[in-house]
Amino acid sequence: MENTDEMLQMMKVLTEEIKLIRLGQKEYMKEIIELKKENKDLREKLLELENKITKMEKSTEELCFKAQEKLQQQKRALRKNNIIIKGLEINEQTVIKEAETLIGNLQDNIKIKEIGLINKQKNIVLVKLSTWEDKKKIMMNNNKLSKSGVKNVYVY
Known part of the structure; x- marks a missing residue:
């Protein structure tokens, strides 16, 4: 048990x-x-x-x-208002004067905001314009370059 x-x-x-x-x-x-x-x-x-x-x-x-x-x-x-100038015989001191003269030959009363040398060896100048209309006027009168005796200078 x-x-x-x-x-x-x-x-x-x-x-x-x-x-x-x-x-x-x-x-x-x-x-x-x-x-x-x-x-x-x-x-x-x-x-x-x-x-x-x-x-x-x-x-x-x-x-x-x-x-x-x-x-x-x-x-x-x-960039729309910018133009490029190639072929100007320039140096750093005369770049502004030469570009203004060239643009003045193409069209009067153009307002330029800024001018600068982009490439010294290739003589390329950037010109900033105030308005699109100014650029348009310059581009329309671009053919005046060859008529005025300026050779090998191109505006874009």
């Missing part, structure tokens, strides 16, 4: 331990369910953030593209 009592005692102890293990398992299952829910929520938030980042990247790219286009348009607008 002792054996039976001992076995019953052991079974009671084992039953109690099994109950405790099952209680622990229930608590772990609750924790796992909560963690899965939290994980799901975090994944959804992560997906939302990734979508927002993608949208922001696209809008940033669009803004950069628009800014580049605008910058190019502004550069084009600034």
Whole structure:
């Protein structure tokens, strides 16, 4: 009988331990369910953030593209009034005077903003004019160069 009592005692102890293990398992299952829910929520938030980042990247790219286009348009607008003179026999001291004289021979009353020597060896001069109309007048009278005896000088 002792054996039976001992076995019953052991079974009671084992039953109690099994109950405790099952209680622990229930608590772990609750924790796992909560963690899965939290994980799901975090994944959804992560997906939302990734979508927002993608949208922001696209809008940033669009803004950069628009800014580049605008910058190019502004550069084009600034260059639109410029002319290039090639072939003038000049040096750094007389570049302004020679270019003004040449432009004056082509057209009167031209407003020049700036004159600069671009390439000394090739005698290339950049002339920035105030308006597109001034450039147009000069380009229309470009043929006067050869008529006035000026040779190997070109206006672009």
